[in-house]
Amino acid sequence: MTQIISPVKGTRDFYPEDMAIRNWIYGKMREVSQLFGYVEFDGPFLERIDLYAAKSGEELVKEQAFVFPDRGGDLITLRPELTPSLARMIAEKQKQLVFPQRWWSFGPFWRYERPQKGRTREFFQWNVDMLGSDTPESDAELIAVCATFFKKVGLSPDQVMIFINSRELMDSVLKKLEIQPDLKMAVFRLIDRKDKLSFQQWQEFALSLGLTQNQFEGLKVVLNDKNLWMESKDLALIMEILERMDLGNYVTFDPQIIRGLDYYTGVVFEARDMDREGRAILGGGHYGNLVGDVGGELLPGVGFAMGDVMLRFVLEKYNCLPEFDNTSAKVLVTVFDATLYPDSLVIANILRNAEIPTILVSENQKLQKQFKYADRIGVPIVLVLGPEEKNNNIVTVKNLKTRQQENVLFENLVTSIKDQLA
């Protein structure tokens, strides 16, 4: 074999069996999106780097974007996330849109990172956003969309869980502990890393930030308080709504959920595998003003993004994926020999005209091989048209699944096959 050019690092080849999975996932996303009344949209895959400079944060732009100059010298980037494009699209039509808008999208994104479990450089994301609403009810709706999706694909609350928190609640907690406002982001980071460090390391990190021993002890107590959410009116209402929707078992309060993106101002949430394997399956939250930085007027909203890589990982782990056929064909028409090829061609045409997906054998092979081929690619019905059949105006129809074989008159062929496929 001559040398194969290696694929770009962090990309994936979608063989037909992978494409079947991707399309199945896409179908479930569409189904759930539409069930809640959301409409599909998409932005460009290429954007100016400036779009992301505004809000996405230094790291994402400098370290993680695929950037290249176009022929005019402008810096173009493969989109690393959808939200800034969404914000621009909304801002451009803000005056003519009726709010709230419920939008969803599924498409490719790129981030220049080292690939690992649940993370590639090229990935797909399901984005769902409600724009122009500022209520806990709308936050609850987005979380309900996530939970409904899990339910639809067969993931149970034993397997995946949505963890929610509120940045407002955490703000008030920090205030009560008299932690200086300029330490806020650093403390959020500290909270985020609690599980990644040993207790010793975590404590040292905390004190090195400038927290007093008292503040540190107070933080510890708060993070262990499973009922802290009751102090937040919004979280309490969201939990109540999800209970009423019979989705409450998918949702748990977790004071350690903070989320990295700066534009979240209210409720934040993410979903994880219950074994804590891999990364978050989805992440989202409430933003106080999405479009301000791209020139629009104040517009709050709530949304989330789900990556296809972790999702596929958990779907495979918990056996949620159905079996997919290796072929789209339902019938294979054999060719007895070269002289009978025109007759087989006629049969194949009749079937295709009747909307039955049909493969006509294109190689000059023994019947045995043709049957074996049909079996290997998973075609359920095989037709044989030999000299005997031709003389009697019949076709031999063999069902490989039931192993039954029968002779069918020409004129009954389509209905007979449709019966078998039903």
Next chain:
RNA sequence: GUGCCUGUAGCUCAACGGCAGAGCGCUUCACUGUGGAUGAAGAGGUUGAGGGUUCGAAACCGUCCAGGCACCCCA
């Protein structure tokens, strides 16, 4: 960007520094108008690449390439 692990037949993997193997798959036959079962035979390899150490390297050493995992950050 930092660290760790891996690379052997189409696939999954064995082989103490001493003849490169197994299972599955593939091809052919038993079965010349019928797949999936069974039996028999067969094909398939520059051990990721190119160097070094050694009487001798798939194995040991360093370089490169590719992949995986963790950190960072995030879906």
